[in-house]
Amino acid sequence: MNIxxxxxxxxxxxxxxxxxLKEVLDFLLFIKAKEVHQEQLEISLLSEPLLAEDCLTPEEDEAWQHL
Structure with a gap:
């Protein structure tokens, strides 16, 4: 960070x-939480195609058919 x-x-x-200062702190914590959430969302979206390979199989369809 820039000194x-x-x-x-x-x-x-x-x-x-x-x-x-309390308001500024609340805002800073909000921004940090939003950044973490955005990173987690990006990771989820990037991993979706790989997970789809495992989940989109006839075996998986059969296993979940009763729901």
Missing amino acids: DIKEKLLNEIDKTSDST
Whole structure:
């Protein structure tokens, strides 16, 4: 990460009220969670063709037919 950005953030944090800092923290955690979710979605989509090879077989159809 760019040191200048961290320094600017730290300087602004020192000048910011606790209530605003709580909102900023909530937003930061939201963004991080969204990034993790996006990465997991991409992994799922990339693995879908490989999983389909295993699941789309007559044996699998027969095994799940009763549902």
